[in-house]
Amino acid sequence: MPLRRTPPKNTATGSDIDGASGFLSDSQVTDVSHNINTARLKRKRDSDIHEFMIEMRNAFSNFTQEQNSKFLKLESTLSENSQALKDIQVSNRCIEEAISFMSAQYDEFRTKINTLEDQMVQDRNYINTLENKIEELQRDSxxxxxxxxxxxxxxxxxxxxxxxxxxxxxxxxxxxxxxxxxxxxxxxxxxxxxxxxxxxxxxxxxxxxxxxxxxxxxxxxxxxxxxxxxxxxxxxxxxxxxxxxxxxLTPRATRLHFLARELKKSGAFKYCWTSYGKVYLRKTDDSKVILINSEVQIHQLSQQQK
Missing domain, CATH: 3.30.70.1820 (L1 transposable element, RRM domain)
Incomplete structure (x- = not known):
């Protein structure tokens, strides 16, 4: 069944033609010219968009190729350095193991040193106790x-x-x-x-x-x-x-007596004497009597007078 189209409302009719000469009127000429220009602009716009798309495709293709090239170069470089990296990793593991071993050795030595220091303090105290007992025995004898x-x-x-x-x-x-x-x-x-x-x-x-x-x-x-x-x-x-x-006097008391006399000669103390094997100092007639037990004590008394 044939289709029928309704003619456009603005379609020119025979009555719109200027007389019987068949020429278009000015308004009709203007409309035709506008339609022609619009068609040309549309074709030009479509051509520009097409060219732009081609340029974008080419640019993207070039960018992709460039990136692929760089990636291939990077992959090649990584492949070349892979063995070096492995060697470095092995070396680092060896260093870590050595550091761990040295750290364990240090901790062990530090523990032994602390033990020895504690033992030394105990031995020193024990020796001092023995020396005091020997001093008492010698003084008693x-x-x-x-x-x-x-x-x-x-x-x-x-x-x-x-x-x-x-x-x-x-x-x-x-x-x-x-x-x-x-x-x-x-x-x-x-x-x-x-x-x-x-x-x-x-x-x-x-x-x-x-x-x-x-x-x-x-x-x-x-x-x-x-x-x-x-x-x-x-x-x-x-x-x-x-x-x-x-x-x-015992040898120890003799030494203390000598140092105490030197302290007295310096004017720090007025009296220095011995009694029953022990050494004493007194600063003034009214001050308390000081029993001298060690050289450290005499050194402290000397420092106090300065």
């Missing part, structure tokens, strides 16, 4: 002894000569003793065989005798302008050689 320093040595000196010197000293200071009061006496060996005036040690039978002799010796030196000397021992050689009677 010497509690009845006294010492005469700077005694001239007689030629071919015998123990009997020493006993006679001690008895002569006791008579001089008005504290006479007998031979039975002397348990033993001997001269301390010097650093060399020819050492002169080495100390003489006297062991009495009781601490009372020792204390009385020391007390009377101090009293004698206080009463007389001339202090005790060799002639008061009954010696006829080097008679004017001064002698000193004091306690028979």
């Amino acid at each position: 010497r509690k009845t002894n006294f010492e005469i320093k700077n005694v001239p040595k007689k030629p071919k000196e015998t123990k009997e000569d020493l006993v006679n010197m001690i008895i002569g000293l006791s008579k001089t200071i008005d504290c006479p003793i007998s031979k039975s009061d002397i348990k033993d006496t001997y001269r301390v060996r010097g650093k060399s065989e020819n050492a002169a005036n080495s100390p003489v040690i006297v062991e009495t039978t009781s601490t009372l005798i020792k204390a009385d002799i020391q007390k009377m010796c101090r009293a004698f030196n206080t009463r007389n302008k001339v202090n005790l000397c060799a002639k008061h021992l009954g010696l006829t050689i080097a008679e004017d050689t001064p002698i000193y009677v004091g306690e028979h």
